[in-house]
Amino acid sequence: MFSAVGRWRHEQLINSMPYKKSHGFWQTVELPKGVRVNAIHAALLPSGRILLIAGSGNKLEQFQAGTFKTLVFDPASGAAHLVPTPTDLFCSGHTFLPDGKLLVAGGTLRYEVLKPDVKRAGGTMTVKNESPDGPRSFPKGTVFVAANGLRYVAGDAFTVPAATKTVRPARAGKPGKVTVTASATTVWVDAAEDGRQYAIAERGQYRIDGLTGDDVHNLYGLSEHMTMDKQDYQGRKETYEFDPVTESYQRVADMHEKRWYPTLTGLPDGSVLAVSGLDGSGQVVDGSQNEIFDPATKKWTVRKDLDRYFPTYPTLVQTARPGVLFYTGSNSGYGPADRGRQPGLWNLTDNSFRPVPGIREPDQLETSMSAWAGPVQKQTMMVVGGGGVGESRKSTRRIDIVDLSAPAPRFRPGPDLPQGTRYPNLVGLPDDTTLITNGARDYRGRGASDNHIARIYHPDTNTLSVAAAPAVGRNYHSSALLLPDGRVLTVGSDPLYADRKNTISGSFEQRIEVYTPPYLFHGDRPAVTGGPATVGYGGKATFSTSAPSEIRSVRLIRPGAATHMLNVDQRSVSVNFTRAADGITVTVPAQRTLLPPGPYMLFAINRAGVPSVARWVMVA
Incomplete structure (x- = not known):
């Protein structure tokens, strides 16, 4: 009875208007069973609908069955429907393009196999081509035969380029010379059958089964070893654009490198930089394979001049300085503890990297999250929470702040969270505050360690205020997005376990929860009732609004595309404006570094701090 009374009193409190005005309010949404998905990725489309990408949803049985899912959910009406998903986009990368489409690249080619479960030896095969006559393509299932007759099968299709032919003409009595340099590509192979006899410890050359004539000598495989060791996840190279109008995936050119857990960062010219991820052998992609997508040609170009190594899902954001990205140190999942972990400024014009010092507990940046604190013009970035590398039990309460506009940027302490927090979700709000919610104290919520708390960070005072507590605990594979209505x-x-003693396997959380911030309980909201659909850099645009004299500020906020504590798209841009009798005239910033081209939500905020429902505009 005492417990029941306590719950009743709590419900009375959180549903009271004074509490909502101070702390906000959470609501839980359960979709019909037929459209529930394991939401690994979440993006707010320019239509106002939510794209939830599951792919195989971290379920091996769904991967093996080829069951891949994507859901489109309308938070305004509650409607939801599945759309066809062309391949396993589980753990891909994504970012918005200038035309409002979402670029989605990479995903899962192969699930990991732990060492006790490995039945077939495997390894990376380097395929060589000594013929300059042209590239050669081979299908998935191509067989490589060792000198002892053991057979190994390619896990994916692959193409090996033509060899390079160099002709040195005769001169000064010296004869001419033709040099042929073999080309190479790599592919993962598995033994054709179970058994340790397929494990080979030494380097060897393998013939490709089925070749005839000169091809037998010109095309072959080399491998350092075939082992029964743990086999990591492997990435895909397919790339798609998701069209928010047709709500469908459209295939574009593949990446040059396979990637699982990559980061895609939009650049001021509308192109996209792809870094890191696990490759087709389960290794972190080397920095020399960083590549850029051109939305005009829809093709990728490897940029060997941008040679910079990062652990998987690194947080890389465009700063106000042309050609300069900031790596916050936040990352997820894979990479050695002593490489690529230092935050710093990466100059793309000369590939230089300037470390930014001062962050506390630098060994606990994995599973942290980073976001701009307030308008991007202030160039203030916050790094929140995190934990030790891998399955470490460490977690930190740290919030550190850095001003990137300073001559020598250095992190300084912000207010600490009440609990150690891995997997926090950060969302910038139209009133310049940041919601910090969810997370867990231990790896994937072990020991029932989910944090059912939320806080709001106030950049003007560098303080936290208490927000209403979410009912649903969230850790690994969780995301959060700002909606056009300000919620x-x-x-x-995706918890490992469902109980405190870690004896019951966890299940993926498919419920949705929506937070209404305190500002939506502070009176009537302003309305933006008309205006252009496209605005230009440095130009002016007039929007009809209710009570123009009450408008205090205007923000352009880029829609989020989130996964794994990574949302490099989200940014709020302060916009200058003037008031008129029936509306406001805004002046769009001219700097593309502050405002990369693409879709934005225009919010008008009144003197009480209440935002309008956003009006969608394209910045071009």
């Missing part, structure tokens, strides 16, 4: 949607969570 926040949270999805996902």
